[in-house]
Amino acid sequence: MTSGLTCVAGLGVSGTAAARVLAGRGERVVVLEAVEGDRQRAAAAELARLGVEVRFGASAPPEGTTRLVTTGWAPHHPLVAAALDRGVEVVGEVELAWRLRPGQAAPWLALTGTNGKTTAVRMLTSILAAAGHRALAVGNVGVPVVEAVGGPYDVLAVELSSFQLHWSSTLAPQAAAVLNVAPDHLDWHGSLEAYAAAKARVFERAGTVVYNADDEIAAKLAEPHAGRKTVGFTLQVPRAGQLGVVEDLLVDRAFCPDPVHAAEELATLADVRPFAPHNVANALAAAALARAHGVPARAVRQGLLDFVPDPHRMEFVERVGEVDYVNDSKATNPHAAAAALAAYPSIVWIAGGRLKGADVEDLVRRAAPRLRGAVLLGADRARIAEAMARHAPNVPVVDVAGQDTGVMDRVVTEAAALASPGDTVLLAPAAASLDMFDGYPARGEAFARAVHELGRRG
Structure with missing residues (x-):
């Protein structure tokens, strides 16, 4: 328990959890929240019963604050900047959870990456469960780590964002994975180098x-750690010390008894659902983390078979007129969209939203041979249209203007008009959704409703 006052930034899920746990330990806690809505007032009332004060509208930590717990706020946020200027220690909720672990705490298997984190961490949890372990997916996946560290678990599968890692300094997971790194959240980090350093x-x-x-x-991020146990995963035939693919098999040449001369079969490509190259990579990463925890090969396959993908991730919606409609609304940046586009041979692409400063030139250039048409929506659709004109000039492009709730109905109707039998109409926006929707799930649900309506019309 710390002396002095702990200030928690925000009444979100993680901030409320951190305040609750700290109050339960007898610490003095104040929560600062900018928005005073019904949800925030209800959370404040709950915390007040625990002795936690919530201050609305405050822009600096109270006098006497010795520690600020942030749930992912950027260093340039006024509240965080004020704390740093005053020499207040700033830690993330994940770092706080690590420091509050009880004796004999469950080990952490941690992973990060630009894309695929939630799928990989859920695959990992399923594999651990198949091996008989009491496992829980926590962190950026939705369950605050600070609430789980004292729970009855054998192992925690921890999904970490770059924001969470930026404010973490002492984490020592049993094993950790980086799935991929591509430009994202540059407005938060300031540069790709700073973003990659947070992942590292x-x-x-x-x-x-x-x-x-x-x-x-x-x-490259793994290179400085070559003196330790390092394990690569690849979609190619693996070398010793790697997991990879041989014909239609996922195999292990890192944790098997004789990695130099032999490999151990883990699963088949058919066991990975939904099948796509990037999901095979997710499965290999999950398998490597599980194997680092001592999970046997048979549990890897069973865990992948038991895994149920989350919605809005390459989710098949319906087949209408011999055309498949697929919802990958979670593809909120170009790197994620590229993975989805690589999974289908002939595509009518639905894209657009808020690009967050990301470049789409390479995405469009690589996808161009697969595109049969594109329908664009959202705030930055003009930038995608310009890239289409440069790299796919013969592909028809439909621009759908407007911010109203009926936009997705028009988008799907236009996409259906461009599609031929055998095509896939793919919602992989390459952009954030908040310019038009409450989040990527709302965008995906709007797409699915429009597709089902299209199917009813025949």
Whole structure:
């Protein structure tokens, strides 16, 4: 328990959890929240019963604050900047959870990456459960780590964002993986180099370092740790010390008894659902982390078979007129969209939203041979249209203007008009959704409703 006052930034899920746990330990806690809505007032009332004060509208930590707990706020946020200027220690909710672990705490298997984190961490949890372990997916996946560290678990599967890692300094997971690194959240970090450096923090004290050998940046982040146990994963035939693919098999040449001369079969490509190259990579990363925890090969396959993908991730919606409609609304940046576009041979692409400063030139250039048409929506659709004109000038493009709730109905109707039998109409926006929707799930649900309505019309 610390002396002095702990200030928690925000009444979100993680901030409320941190305040609750700290109050339960007898610490003095104040929460600062900018928005005073019904949800925030209800959370404040709950915390007040625990002795936690909530201050609305405050822009600086109270006098006497010795520690600020942030749930992912950027260093340039006025509240965080004020704390740093005053010499207040700033830690993330994940770092706080690590420091509050009880004796004999469950080990952490941690992973990060630009894309695929939630799928990989849920695959990992399913594999651990198949091996008989009491496991829980926590962190950026939705369950605050600070609430789980004292729970009845054998192992925690921890999904970490770059924001969470930026404010973490002492994490020492049993094993840690970087799935991939591509430009994202540059408005928060300031540069790709700073973003990658935040991702690299997951490796600093990890017992086993797991990295994507096919991703140039992820592989480079692992290089300084070569003196430790390092394990690569690849979609190619693996070398000794790697997991990879041989014909239609996922195999292990890192944790098997004789990695130099032999490989151990883990699963088949057919066991990975939904099947796509990037999901095979997710499965290999999850398998490597599980194997670092001692999970047997048979549990890897069973865990992948038991895994149920989350919605809005390459989710098949319906077949209408011999055309498949697929919802990958979670593809909120170009790197994620590229993975989805690589999974289908003939595509009518639905894209657009808020690009957050990301470049789409390479995405469009690589996808161009697969595109049969494109329908664009959202705030930055003109930038995608310009890239289409440069790299796919013969592909028809439909621009759908407007911010109203009926936009997605018009988008799907236009996409259907461009599609031929055998095509896939793919919602992979390459952009954030908040310019038009409450989040990527709302965008995906709007797409699915429009597709089902199209199917009813025949």
